[in-house]
Amino acid sequence: MSDPSITGSSLSKGDRDIDRVTMTHGAGGRAMADLIRDVFHAALGNPWLDQGNDQAALPIPEGGSLVMSTDGFVISPLFFPGGDIGSLAVHGTVNDLAMSGARPLYLSASFILEEGLPLADLRRIVQSMAGAARDAGVAVVTGDTKVVDRGKADGVFITTAGVGVTPVGLTLSGDRARPGDGIVLSGSIGDHGMAVMAQREHLGFETTIRSDSAALNGLVAAMVSAAGPHLKLMRDPTRGGLAATLNELARQSGVGMRIDEQAIVVKAEVRAACEILGLDPIHVANEGKLIAVVAPDGVPALLAAMGAHPLGREASVIGRVVADPDGRVIMETPFGGGRLIPWMAGEQLPRIC
Amino acid sequence: MSDPSITGSSLSKGDRDIDRVTMTHGAGGRAMADLIRDVFHAALGNPWLDQGNDQAALPIPEGGSLVMSTDGFVISPLFFPGGDIGSLAVHGTVNDLAMSGARPLYLSASFILEEGLPLADLRRIVQSMAGAARDAGVAVVTGDTKVVDRGKADGVFITTAGVGVTPVGLTLSGDRARPGDGIVLSGSIGDHGMAVMAQREHLGFETTIRSDSAALNGLVAAMVSAAGPHLKLMRDPTRGGLAATLNELARQSGVGMRIDEQAIVVKAEVRAACEILGLDPIHVANEGKLIAVVAPDGVPALLAAMGAHPLGREASVIGRVVADPDGRVIMETPFGGGRLIPWMAGEQLPRIC
Numbered sequence: 238m239s240d241p242s243i244t245g246s247s248l249s250k251g252d253r254d255i256d257r258v259t260m261t262h263g264a265g266g267r268a269m270a271d272l273i274r275d276v277f278h279a280a281l282g283n284p285w286l287d288q289g290n291d292q293a294a295l296p297i298p299e300g301g302s303l304v305m306s307t308d309g310f311v312i313s314p315l316f317f318p319g320g321d322i323g324s325l326a327v328h329g330t331v332n333d334l335a336m337s338g339a340r341p342l343y344l345s346a347s348f349i350l351e352e353g354l355p356l357a358d359l360r361r362i363v364q365s366m367a368g369a370a371r372d373a374g375v376a377v378v379t380g381d382t383k384v385v386d387r388g389k390a391d392g393v394f395i396t397t398a399g400v401g402v403t404p405v406g407l408t409l410s411g412d413r414a415r416p417g418d419g420i421v422l423s424g425s426i427g428d429h430g431m432a433v434m435a436q437r438e439h440l441g442f443e444t445t446i447r448s449d450s451a452a453l454n455g456l457v458a459a460m461v462s463a464a465g466p467h468l469k470l471m472r473d474p475t476r477g478g479l480a481a482t483l484n485e486l487a488r489q490s491g492v493g494m495r496i497d498e499q500a501i502v503v504k505a506e507v508r509a510a511c512e513i514l515g516l517d518p519i520h521v522a523n524e525g526k527l528i529a530v531v532a533p534d535g536v537p538a539l540l541a542a543m544g545a546h547p548l549g550r551e552a553s554v555i556g557r558v559v560a561d562p563d564g565r566v567i568m569e570t571p572f573g574g575g576r577l578i579p580w581m582a583g584e585q586l587p588r589i590c
Numbered sequence: 591m592s593d594p595s596i597t598g599s600s601l602s603k604g605d606r607d608i609d610r611v612t613m614t615h616g617a618g619g620r621a622m623a624d625l626i627r628d629v630f631h632a633a634l635g636n637p638w639l640d641q642g643n644d645q646a647a648l649p650i651p652e653g654g655s656l657v658m659s660t661d662g663f664v665i666s667p668l669f670f671p672g673g674d675i676g677s678l679a680v681h682g683t684v685n686d687l688a689m690s691g692a693r694p695l696y697l698s699a700s701f702i703l704e705e706g707l708p709l710a711d712l713r714r715i716v717q718s719m720a721g722a723a724r725d726a727g728v729a730v731v732t733g734d735t736k737v738v739d740r741g742k743a744d745g746v747f748i749t750t751a752g753v754g755v756t757p758v759g760l761t762l763s764g765d766r767a768r769p770g771d772g773i774v775l776s777g778s779i780g781d782h783g784m785a786v787m788a789q790r791e792h793l794g795f796e797t798t799i800r801s802d803s804a805a806l807n808g809l810v811a812a813m814v815s816a817a818g819p820h821l822k823l824m825r826d827p828t829r830g831g832l833a834a835t836l837n838e839l840a841r842q843s844g845v846g847m848r849i850d851e852q853a854i855v856v857k858a859e860v861r862a863a864c865e866i867l868g869l870d871p872i873h874v875a876n877e878g879k880l881i882a883v884v885a886p887d888g889v890p891a892l893l894a895a896m897g898a899h900p901l902g903r904e905a906s907v908i909g910r911v912v913a914d915p916d917g918r919v920i921m922e923t924p925f926g927g928g929r930l931i932p933w934m935a936g937e938q939l940p941r942i943c
Contacts, residue, residue, distance in 0.1 A: 265830025266934040292659035306645035307698035345660035389744040396700040398751030477618025581619040
């Protein structure tokens, strides 16, 4: 339906003749049912979604624990080099599940649409989501759609929740780091955050940086298989970057961390973009990287398994866990000094995921 | 933190000295961790949430099927007679799970906060959510918080997802209605939608109508226990009201329905408010009612069980399933006539859930 009355919206205003989301799409009537069928089911279809109920009935998985996670996605812009809000919404929740060592199985997807969103954008996002889910081996089994009036959202927000199952006997948790454990990082940092920032027009620079947004469950399966009981915990350094994640883990485990600055890989163009913006890459979000804390005996096997996986090729030990009840994370510089890695209180990169 | 710069926001502007949500609360740093601890964990705390990980590891439930559901909540206003967005977000997903006959077990909760939201409002919402979860016997085991800039959301949006488990051997689904089955409605319709509409100032009327928002899992357990294999399906008539739900079910099962207008209970004040607004209560949302389709032999036991439960006291048979490949839903009037109950294409009541 064309809508000639678009004013004051954050949505693209170029083409008045394309189909857009209207309030009727959220009203519970036939327009909503048609949208769900034509856009969501067409792209995401699977036997559970196709049941057409308000919930999905699934086989009860076999394994150690049922794992559940959720993430909301409000990223701006919706499309960025290396991904979009749809693929990101799959990767984010798949990765949160995988960080527990779980095999991700099922996702739910809830959309909050702003009136006026071009239906072509929504289709592109949902198709991207479907591709990401297929690649990660998970099914989007149930969903929901709401529409809010123009100016009460920003294009589209997506919340995914996920369910997975851990292997019997595996318990990974943020409170399990102990002095002597190795801290492993799977690859370069800052790619996602800087790819998104580069897209925001007002920053006035263009680069070739692409988001690292990716599903880490394949890498995780290889890690669990290789390092098994030596593996203590994994976490993906998303919002707040490596610095926030290390500080969170140090606090949760009641330990300190010593990090070797030279062991942290930052791509040259990411470093350059960070310098322009006055950012330290350790505070910049990643969407396809993980940190693992592993007992010393497990380090060689873990690094070998990670190095053999496309998403872990640059994996390396970046530091070690030390005794420190104050939970300080210290960066050791090449010059033999050390500086505290702060846990930023404030906002560096808004709407990055 | 007080914020003197609130302009053009949909949030209340009365008190400039109260604490409000800022962009730092969504940045992944310490401010966010503090918000999560002080507001979310303080109200919702349970052993799984207290693990402090990005996911919850839960016991694998025993039963027939694992059931998963999600719903986004964008209701305006956030607070209304009989509930608020927090209790509604629990009831909505608990009910979607319960409609499959499942026992709801675990919820996730994802918050999208608008910069400037009073923290007191957020606390009240989260506490209401905690109370609703406690009453329904479910735990909020994991969550997420995002903050968007002022004018890019509307106070707070909440998406919940839930997991439950069905009894072995029970399969309820929207495609199981067959000619001859009875259609049972658990109580009066239109309460939620009219309670919310009455709150929206510009409608200019005040009533004593309260939302029926409630968790239906207790009622459902009694129904499953009483009617067991006779029960074909259940669904809660939320957005789009009774009319949309009956039409959806008729289409899904490939049957027609004949509804007895006189059997549908509408409270006098709801009917009056609907008349003022030119609405038919069959199109108005409910948040604490359900429709069940049941084989004729199961009707007496089902009605007895429902009548004995506080949320099913007014339960009655409102119609029957008939053969009709075109899936028509016909309202039979006291005068012996019949009229098609339309499946509204358009928007009647925006932002009702």
